[in-house]
Amino acid sequence: MTAPLSKRIFLWTFVAIAIVTLSAPTVVVLGASFTAGNMIAFPPQGLSLQWYAKISQAADLRNAFLRTLWVALVCTLVSIPVGTLAGLALAKYRVRFAAAFQVYLLLPFTIPLIGSGIGLMLVFGDAGMLGQLWPVGIACSVINLPFMIWAVTASAAGLDPDLELAAANCGAPPLQAFLFVTLPAVAPGVITGSLLMFILALNEFLVSLLLTDARIVTLPVQIYNSIRSIITPDLAAISVVFIACSGLAILLLDRLVGLEIFLKSK
Amino acid sequence: MTRSSNPYPLRWRVLDALDAVAAAVWPRSMASATPYLMLLPAVLLVGLLVLGLWQMADSSLRTLDTTTFLFSEDYSLANYRRAVTEPLFAVVAWRSLLAAAIVTLVTLVFAFPYAYLMVRTRSSRLRKALLIALFLPFFIGQVVRAYGWLIILGNQGMVNEALGLVGIPPMRLIYNYPAVLFGLVQYMLPFAVLMLTPALTAIPDELEAAAGSLGANWVRTFLHVVLPLARPGFIGAGVVVVTLSLTDFAVPAILGGGSQDFIANAIYDQFFRTSDQGLGATLALMLVALGSLVVGIVFALFGAGTLAVGARR
Numbered sequence: 001m002t003a004p005l006s007k008r009i010f011l012w013t014f015v016a017i018a019i020v021t022l023s024a025p026t027v028v029v030l031g032a033s034f035t036a037g038n039m040i041a042f043p044p045q046g047l048s049l050q051w052y053a054k055i056s057q058a059a060d061l062r063n064a065f066l067r068t069l070w071v072a073l074v075c076t077l078v079s080i081p082v083g084t085l086a087g088l089a090l091a092k093y094r095v096r097f098a099a100a101f102q103v104y105l106l107l108p109f110t111i112p113l114i115g116s117g118i119g120l121m122l123v124f125g126d127a128g129m130l131g132q133l134w135p136v137g138i139a140c141s142v143i144n145l146p147f148m149i150w151a152v153t154a155s156a157a158g159l160d161p162d163l164e165l166a167a168a169n170c171g172a173p174p175l176q177a178f179l180f181v182t183l184p185a186v187a188p189g190v191i192t193g194s195l196l197m198f199i200l201a202l203n204e205f206l207v208s209l210l211l212t213d214a215r216i217v218t219l220p221v222q223i224y225n226s227i228r229s230i231i232t233p234d235l236a237a238i239s240v241v242f243i244a245c246s247g248l249a250i251l252l253l254d255r256l257v258g259l260e261i262f263l264k265s266k
Numbered sequence: 267m268t269r270s271s272n273p274y275p276l277r278w279r280v281l282d283a284l285d286a287v288a289a290a291v292w293p294r295s296m297a298s299a300t301p302y303l304m305l306l307p308a309v310l311l312v313g314l315l316v317l318g319l320w321q322m323a324d325s326s327l328r329t330l331d332t333t334t335f336l337f338s339e340d341y342s343l344a345n346y347r348r349a350v351t352e353p354l355f356a357v358v359a360w361r362s363l364l365a366a367a368i369v370t371l372v373t374l375v376f377a378f379p380y381a382y383l384m385v386r387t388r389s390s391r392l393r394k395a396l397l398i399a400l401f402l403p404f405f406i407g408q409v410v411r412a413y414g415w416l417i418i419l420g421n422q423g424m425v426n427e428a429l430g431l432v433g434i435p436p437m438r439l440i441y442n443y444p445a446v447l448f449g450l451v452q453y454m455l456p457f458a459v460l461m462l463t464p465a466l467t468a469i470p471d472e473l474e475a476a477a478g479s480l481g482a483n484w485v486r487t488f489l490h491v492v493l494p495l496a497r498p499g500f501i502g503a504g505v506v507v508v509t510l511s512l513t514d515f516a517v518p519a520i521l522g523g524g525s526q527d528f529i530a531n532a533i534y535d536q537f538f539r540t541s542d543q544g545l546g547a548t549l550a551l552m553l554v555a556l557g558s559l560v561v562g563i564v565f566a567l568f569g570a571g572t573l574a575v576g577a578r579r
Binding site: 003004006007010011012013014015017018019021022023024025026028029032078081082083085086088089090092093094095101104105107108110111112113114115116118119120121122123126138139141142145149173174175176179199202203204205206210220223224227228231235236239242243245246247249250253254259260262263264 | 281282284285288289300301302304305307308309311312314315316317318319321322325375376377378379380382383384385393394396397398399400401402403405406407408409410411412413414415416417418420424451452455456460463464467483484509512513515516519520529530533534537546547550551553554557558561
């Protein structure tokens with residue numbers, strides 16, 4: 001059965017506008033990073049890699065990028081055990097007050113980002129931890145934790161509880177059953193979750209803006225500070241780093257678990 | 267195992283030792299408490315947010331003495347009075363609420379055809395392409411995306427340069443309300459589509475075929491079969507888009523250029539421009555309340571939609 005022409009035209013009109021709107025910034029940033037001119041202009045003034053050469057020399061951008069990577073790494077390393085354990089507990093066991101736990105663990109999503117960011121800023125400020133990078137990683141982990149828990153519970157739902165009983169029946173003590181039966185079974189969820197956590201922390205802007213000072217800005221904050229003055233193509237070149245990371249994350253996600261995982265009806 | 271001569275491999279010894287340690291630390295008799303132990307780290311981590319709310323509540327009750335720049339020792343509701351009565355905050359709140367409503371409407375209108383095509387297409391390559399077009403901007407982050415829009419729409423941006431080639435004087439395309447709305451729609455589209463797709467996947471193909479064989483054209487099938495059945499998806503997507511656009515910071519800051527502040531920008535300014543932590547905390551708490559209120563109203567009117575499924579089991 002092929003759809004009637006009018007339906008296809010209707011759908012494709014909206015989808016085409018959506019695709020153009022979604023992709024335009026990415027395409028333009030990519031294009032601008034290769035410009036030979038000093039300003040971003042239309043029509044383009046020829047191709048060159050000069051802006052990449054320029055950013056490879058810029059120590060402040062490189063350091064900001066390394067700091068961002070560190071924040072994303074801290075966030076991911078904290079989120080994996082915390083989110084995996086919580087997700088498994090919610091999916092596998094009959095937890096008393098499970099609904100209350102779920103509402104509580106969804107707080108990072110229900111509290112607006114600016115509220116979470118300000119709150120964490122006050123808490124870390126009181127504890128004298130501001131001005132360091134690892135609290136930023138912790139903060140990123142807190143605000144995105146529901147993604148990790150969601151990814152793990154989604155894949156734990158397909159875990160057959162009999163498998164763990166079988167392992168126990170074969171003599172596996174609890175820890176070994178967990179390490180060799182439970183964990184591999186939810187591995188796709190853990191992989192999806194940690195990729196999401198890493199890429200979201202890499203991009204996290206508002207919480208970084210609130211928790212960092214001028215000495216330890218992360219790359220998104222650095223870009224934000226710069227685009228408020230003059231827009232030059234070197235920022236486009238450094239933004240390509242994010243586009244590349246995003247592309248890589250999608251590729252990994254697709255290879256390891258398949259993007260179609262997001263289409264499933266739950 | 268690495269040393270085949272050894273009848274009992276090293277790895278087994280290590281694991282047995284670990285299990286012995288685990289059994290000593292957390293004996294079998296406490297097995298019923300295991301799930302709570304597994305939840306504990308997450309509860310503590312999210313506890314940081316609760317602590318933050320508590321600190322904000324404390325700050326919000328202290329007023330700033332503008333002569334000494336110290337905060338009062340005693341509690342008062344003066345900040346709340348200022349937040350409610352000052353016209354500036356009313357303007358900002360109204361601007362954010364209106365934006366949230368418009369952005370949600372427009373985003374849902376565009377998200378539905380996108381999600382529908384993605385779910386229903388029989389070409390797996392098209393499906394993958396649509397997914398990639400969705401995830402690429404989602405993973406790139408707000409700042410870089412807003413930067414892209416500045417290049418396109420800025421005063422010396424591509425659109426104005428192109429218009430200049432045909433003799434049209436430059437127009438002011440950014441730093442106004444429509445630009446912020448546009449930027450927000452683009453930011454929200456992936457969220458909305460991803461919340462809609464599970465609901466659409468759950469609608470069997472055969473239902474639409476049945477409607478068609480009973481004589482309904484596709485418009486009627488959409489209106490009377492697909493859209494009503496997709497309601498949980500619309501609610502889930504709507505709630506996510508409303509709350510995220512109501513509380514957004516980066517898009518109004520970058521594409522609004524300081525002239526189109528939303529509530530989040532006003533809060534930021536209280537902390538970092540006027541250094542009135544008390545008033546800033548008050549506004550932040552009121553935003554938390556406003557967001558919860560909006561979500562509560564939607565849930566009360568329409569139910570929890572796909573978000574309820576998101577609350578597992």
